[in-house]
Amino acid sequence: GKFESDLIPIVDALHKTVHELFPNEQPALLHGDLWSGNYMFTKSGDACIYDPAVYYGHREMDLAMTRLFGGFSSDFYE
Template sequence: NYIGRLKQSNKYHPEWLEFFFRERLEPQVKMAVDSGKLDSSLMEVFDRVMNYTYIIFPEEPPALVHGDLWAGNYMFTTDGKTSIYDPAVYFGHREMDIAMTKLFGGFEEDFYHGYNEEYPLEKGYEERLMLCNLYPILVHANLFGGSYSRKAETLLRRFF
């Protein structure tokens, strides 16, 4: 499937983190390095980020996530129902979608309150949020460069 105009692989991996790194982050980092949007030294940093991620994410089964859930990909129908569209689906950690909702301005507070009532987020979510959003930031770096490339580099270097 696609995120924006970039193809993304949904090749199966037994662990969602392995999938996230091999099929989501790694191709985007390589693409950005190959196109000169990120410095090649970030490949080494990327490997350390991967190891760190295994430590900070709580174990839970993967969930089917939208993959591109932000304010531009939902609307209300004429009868007041919510419609979510333009998915970039995969099986991953449920925090991926929640993090993406906060990346470009966020949703109404009621959304997060309702989510936490039904399925509370684990302690440490705020730190994981930045790692969750590394993928969409890398996608934007590859699509648009500029400040997104700088943001991706800052996020990668933040941890190491």
């Protein structure tokens, strides 16, 4: 999508205060595209995730992405 220029000051201000908003959160290495279409089980039954779009971000971002795109069974979140 198009990034409107009037958002630049807002994003800049958020960038400057993000550490104040989340003082105890360290960036975590994330899969980046975790959803039900990017996992499978091997013949031996081991879980395998693939097709990463790796980046550093909030530690719960991958979990949020799974919810956004349909989620997994409740066992996944236990």
